[in-house]
Amino acid sequence: MTTIDDFAAGFADEAGWFDFASFGPMGTGVVQEARALTELQSRSRHGSVVALDEQAGRARRAVAALTGFPTDHVVFQPSTSQGMLHTLFGLTGALALSPREYPTTPLTATRASSALRVLDTVWLDVPDDAVTPAVLREHLTPSVTAVAVSVVDYRTGYLADLEGIRQVIGDRLLIVDGIQGFGVVDAPWAVADVLVTGGQKWLRAGWGTGFMALSDRALTDLTPVFSGVHGSEITLGGSYERGAEPAPGAAAFQLSRPDPIAEARLATSLEEIAAVGIRPVAGAVAERATRLIDLADEFAVPVASSRVESERAGIVVLEPEPQHLTALTASLMNHGVSATVRSTSVRLSTHVSNGEDSFGLLREALMSYGSAIAY
Structure with a gap:
């Protein structure tokens, strides 16, 4: 039986990839x-x-x-x-x-x-x-x-x-x-x-x-x-x-x-x-989705997707004020965070290979965004 850590180590995607709902880099x-x-x-x-x-x-x-x-x-x-x-x-x-x-x-x-x-x-x-x-x-x-x-x-x-x-x-x-x-x-x-x-x-x-x-x-x-x-x-x-x-x-x-x-x-x-096993994978993805929501809350970025674990999987949707969407998009891009941007929202999607380095980049991007809109 493979451990979840061993499974996560089988991927080589670079830090900052939060766009698995579009494409997951091959293992x-x-x-x-x-x-x-x-x-x-x-x-x-x-x-x-x-x-x-x-x-x-x-x-x-x-x-x-x-x-x-x-x-x-x-x-x-x-x-x-x-x-x-x-x-x-x-x-x-x-x-x-x-x-x-x-x-x-x-x-x-x-x-x-x-x-x-x-x-x-x-x-x-x-x-x-x-x-x-x-x-x-x-x-x-x-x-x-x-x-x-x-x-x-x-x-x-x-x-x-x-x-x-x-x-x-x-x-x-x-x-x-x-x-x-x-x-x-x-x-x-x-x-x-x-x-x-x-x-x-x-x-x-x-x-x-x-x-x-x-x-x-x-x-x-x-x-x-x-x-x-x-x-x-x-x-x-x-x-x-x-x-x-x-x-x-x-x-x-x-x-x-x-x-x-x-x-x-x-x-x-x-x-x-x-x-x-699918349950350890699902659990690891759910834990990372929760971290995405917590980071959004920390920097006061509205979360449009469900917060209830039984109603979500690996996707978290952020919906800032319309006038702030460009600033959020630019901040993510400038800090090397990949996501899907639509007309009113930013879709983040996470997988087991998102480690501390990825969440660190996202934190920096949201911090920069918060500073920009506050200014």
């Missing part, structure tokens, strides 16, 4: 694995392709270990967007979702509705931008066949109550965008019918990595519209000379053969998380 183990397989691929010795072929199964097993989904219910995806594309274009009926979800989901739902005309959208009226069981209860009608939600809202950092949502929606499909929480949240993933996520943020596996996990019900109800050659029975020995049926299970939801090095990066990341 040392991930980089080493990719380098080794890249070298293997460049030499292409006899039999070397076997090691590359093994990465697909390795990635599925790693996903299954952290989600509880069977391996044949898991398929690699190069991004959350592609996984959501497979999901929503394969869905019929009416989908309930917030219009303020990350654009991937609303955009894909709109495209699917326009293109195939078998999917309707029910837009949620979401007070405080939090998709809660109570909000969903008010919008559910017999025509709603599925609900889509982000486990963590990308703007507010709000952590959804997946178990509560499942209880409210009954046997409707629950589609979860997990990218802002998977790897740092100890969530009940098995209550989802579809879980899609990318690996470039909290998993720190780099771009081009991700997965889609489906329940038995999802495999029955979703149509694999974009089932390409690698998602067809051709890979099982079917004929190349005519159209083939989709492959059985989750394998149908893929377009082409995935990059085996990307699969290896994802698998390495997930294996390292499994070795330490």
Whole structure:
């Protein structure tokens, strides 16, 4: 069993990186694995392709270990967007979702509705931008066949109550965008019918990595519209000379053969998380998020995201007075602190590799900001 300190030592990002909700610098183990397989691929010795072929199964097993989904219910995806594309274009009926979800989901739902005309959208009226069981209860009608939600809202950092949502929606499909929480949240993933996520943020596996996990019900109800050659029975020995049926299970939801090095990066990341355990990782991230809130309070920077630990993960949103946003942004930049700045807010996001040096830089930035607005 790996300790949380050993896990944190496996990352080499420089001090001041508080933007994991945008991109998580790859872990040392991930980089080493990719380098080794890249070298293997460049030499292409006899039999070397076997090691590359093994990465697909390795990635599925790693996903299954952290989600509880069977391996044949898991398929690699190069991004959350592609996984959501497979999901929503394969869905019929009416989908309930917030219009303020990350654009991937609303955009894909709109495209699917326009293109195939078998999917309707029910837009949620979401007070405080939090998709809660109570909000969903008010919008559910017999025509709603599925609900889509982000486990963590990308703007507010709000952590959804997946178990509560499942209880409210009954046997409707629950589609979860997990990218802002998977790897740092100890969530009940098995209550989802579809879980899609990318690996470039909290998993720190780099771009081009991700997965889609489906329940038995999802495999029955979703149509694999974009089932390409690698998602067809051709890979099982079917004929190349005519159209083939989709492959059985989750394998149908893929377009082409995935990059085996990307699969290896994802698998390495997930294996390292499994070795330490998701609860210690979630606890370490929660403790660092609390430190962010405490620092904001110390320098009187308003916190717009939830202070309740059960309603947040690794994201803390600061919302200074509008006339002070530029000063805060400049101070963070001048002190080497990376964050996401939007029109009215600054989003800080933290991971286990944020040590004292990172929090020291943030303290200096906030101190400088406080001095500037006081002056």
